[in-house]
Amino acid sequence: MATYFISQGHDEIPRWRVAFSDARLISAREINARTARGDCVWVTVDTQGWPPLVADLCRRGAAVGVMSYSPSATEAFQALESGARGYVHALSPPELLRQAQLVIMNQGIWVPPELMARVVGGTYRALGSQVKAQPQAEEFQALTERERAVALAVLEGQSNKEVARTLGITERTVKAHLGAVFHKLGVRDRMQLVLRLAGLSHSLVDAGQA
Structure with missing residues (x-):
């Protein structure tokens, strides 16, 4: 299982690397050639056309989480409707990111309590x-x-x-x-x-x- 981050407009956030030392930051164009069933893919909402991208990754068998720099209930619901299993703040502490990934990799759904x-x-x-x-x-x-x-x-x-x-x-x-x-x-x-x-x-x- 591999972990990927797809982000557009933001550099890699250091805490992502702390949470997942072997994770790779790639573009939306690269993901189709890299991802395999069972991989975990985190998509930030600054990625153009992220809802259909999330839906496509889910159809390919990936466990998908969505990251937002300004979380909202409307956006969280949109992420879940697209098939994502997780929705987190992009600046969440590494431990929370690991916990969220554990949940979504076990067929659960993670949404911030608030x-x-x-x-x-x-x-x-x-x-x-x-x-x-x-x-x-x-x-x-x-x-x-x-x-x-x-x-x-x-x-x-x-x-x-x-x-x-x-x-x-x-x-x-x-x-x-x-x-x-x-x-x-x-x-x-x-x-x-x-x-x-x-x-x-x-x-x-x-x-x-x-």
Whole structure:
């Protein structure tokens, strides 16, 4: 397995080399001749036409992560829609970059915790009626009334703090209810909750935040 970085307009960032000593910085033109199934490719959003490039690399069997110098939920969602498994700040510490790569190489999805709630909300809206039909499912009925309220607020993209304010409870109580929801539905995090209620429970997601 090889690790590649594709960047346009920026020199190689030293911390990339610290995170992955054997990584290669190459151009988008070179990647098709270099990459092989199972390789990990990081693409920065300053690369012209990065969404279709990401989609093409994914079709070729590469594990793709997207790096941004100004991360946003909209951009993160665009990266995931293109097939990327990871979305990180380009200036993340080396240890975080290694952790993100470990997740995406094991079929997981990595998104910064601070963006996770927004990405979940976008996924919920994109899936639309598939998710909205699920509250009547038997597994959803296994939740208590307050657990359902917390789950629905999370599905809308609210952070724990926002859920606490909406429901008039403490953030600690929100975490407790959310932990119960995850346990009862057999999921690990917010994104898996959306996918589970949309009937996509086989997807493996690691969001880095409960």
